[in-house]
Amino acid sequence: MLSLERRQVDSRLMEYLSPVLALMLTIITGFLIFLGLDRDPVEGLRLFFIVPISDAVGVAELGLKAAPLLLCAAGLTICYRAKIWNIGAEGHFLMGAVGATIAALQFGEGTGFWILPVVLLAGIACGALWSAIAAFLKTHFHCNEILTTIMLNYIALNLLLYAVHGPLKDPYGFSFPQSAMFGDAALLPMLIPGTRLHIGLLFALLAAVAVGVLFARTFIGFQLKVLGEDEKAAEFAGFPRKRLIWFAFLVAGGMAGLAGAAEVTGPIGQLIPQVSPGYGYTAIIVVFLGRMRAIGLILASALLALTFLGGEMMQIGMNLPKAMTGLFQGLLLFYLLTCDAFIHYRIRLTRKHVTASAGTNTPLATQES
């Protein structure tokens, strides 16, 4: 008989092996799905995972998609290490995009090197402000942050839609729900000429490294870890619980807000309703797949960025819906969580104890001594 047994010590090996295993299982399942859909599975997988990054432009596109994922994931890592289950990166991202747009539109075609920093700061501030609502609700009313942040995501989306249909709508835009194009001074410089890759990727890499350093070297990072591991110990040590929660929410909000700002000031250049294909949600997968460590986050954000590109290739090359992106992301998370069980548990073969003991199994309760 097979049984799951708690390990004496968590498996370090499994902690790092689990994402790799999950990816392999995802590919195998993808193979079977292509078979089931009557498509050539090898060609399908090649289109999904390899073709998108087979040239320089493709790699640049990968970086373009990985940057917002990585920024959101870096912020979420701070929350998740402290076991604050902030699901609100999507909302922070959208509000960051709206905030940056409001700022950018004030400057029109104006020039000045300070315009871009102001626009980005406006995005960071709006993301952090949006996050602050959930922080306030958690620290003052003990509201569960999972619920509040999800709800705030929908509110943020509707605010964005209101903005592009109303106050921020381009007056010369033929009534399309989108803002005016930003002036050049409000756009991010390019990283590689000839591609769409902008310096937002540098922000993201910097954020990932900063989060790594935060947890490896600083006392506040340590306090956040203790808060996540063992709230009673944090209380016993006298760590400032509320301040730590505020810190995690504000930094996560600011980073996701910056990601939103970098999206409208980068490849898009204006605010549109589809500014995010779900970066804030996908970033959650990045955090867990990347084991909440800087290098891991960078690799995982690249992989998840690939699923967005792969999904587009499916539409073009295989006549399959874009939902393939969500399907592969979901599979990946599902297998990751499954494999993660083996960090704490292991499978053990147990033999059933059947001792031959004839005649003694009958209850003897009625006998008197």
Place this chain on the structure above:
Amino acid sequence: MTAAARLRLEHIVKEYPGCRANDGIDLTVAPGEIHALLGENGAGKSTLMKVIYGVIQPDEGTLYWDGEKLTLQGPAHARQLGIGMVFQHFSLFETLTVAENIALGLPASEARDRKKLEQRIRDVSTHYGMALDPRRHVHSLSTGERQRVEIVRCLIQDSRLLILDEPTSVLTPQEVADLFRTLRQLASEGCSILFISHKLQEVRDLCHHATVLRNGKVTGECDPTETSTDAIARLMVGDETPLSTDVPPATPGAPLLEVSGLSYASDDPFGTALRDITMELRAGEIVGIAGVAGNGQDELLRALSGEYKAAANQVRFDGQAVGQMGPDARRRAGIAVVPEERLGRGAVPDMSLVDNTLLTASAQGMVSKGWVAYRKVREYAARVRDRFQVKSDGVEATARSLSGGNLQKFIIGREALQAPKLLVASHPTWGVDVGSAVAIHQVLVELRDKGAAVLLISEDLDELFELCTRMGALCGGRLSPLVPTESLSIEQLGQWMAGDFADAAGEVNHAVA
């Protein structure tokens, strides 16, 4: 002795991953015998008990019940045979009555007729001198009364072997005396009793025969009434471990901690409110607070550590009003605390000893401008480890991987090395092996001799009488007077533990509000 033993175990082996909990144990219990099973934590007592009660199956070995070979299918089967068990932590529903709780363990046919059952409960409890009202709700019962419910529950099922796991740890001395009277009567009527304990004096008072375990093996059998406590203790701990601490007399100095009129309503609905606590601690003395757990000990600890805040002047320390300070500020002022839960409060289970050092010792120059100097943290952790002989797989080992005694030595060492002026320790040797307990006692005495005040909150009366300069008891959130240990009788302390402060009022005027 009759021909067939009530219970006989032959070469019981039970192996867990990484540990052979029972390693070939033989045990024989005669009818009507009170048999002690002695051993330190981790010696394999609990595992053996679970084997006898059918909770787990042994890997090897055979059980004989009344001379017949037996394979237990589970606890229900064991109960059916007449094996009853009283666990250390009671399994009672607080919102149900005594009779309802007992009915839950009975076959439907017997449980249905509530009137008859209540009568049986009354009969059994009066017969054995354990007053018990079947209609009372369990939440209104004292710990001692709850234990009676557990015992009556076994007796009503005609138990012929009663297993008691550390039954006295939750009782006042008077309640212990009552329990022993009941157990002796039971034994005289032919019921066998397996009494699991590590308190030698009790075993000598009560038991006819003792089996001693160490590291999963039987290290000796003896007649406890004729064997000295020291000789039994040697069987339990082996030859190398010192058995007790030398405690030279204390020389108390100036008052250090003053608590006055401290009341605190607990946030926890099942907590105990502190009521008008007033006490004074002097430098260079160990003050003990006895009492059954759950009488406000945890609240008192939190009020002193700063986890609960009081009015500034209700807690004064070293001439400073600290009542409004949080744990961090109080630690900087010189108050160190060792909480009762060592895993999951005193230490973070899945973090390394290095990280757990940083948890409370960060003020020892380990953090500058928000950056952690991990080299210093590691050095400090290594110092704690060497100085207090913490057995661990390096300082990067997780707190969870240490045994209870070693982790406690680490936690106390971590606090002691910070040279606190006051150390508050709650149940510091609970569940700790004798060797570690002696080492922990030595640390407390050393701190005292260096001029620190030590507040020792404990359930272990032997420990308190051995170490304390002055002591009292906490009951229902109220504190008895703290009197010099040599002038305190165990009877008096027992009364205080039961909340009877009546005759104390004249002795010390701040006794009771």
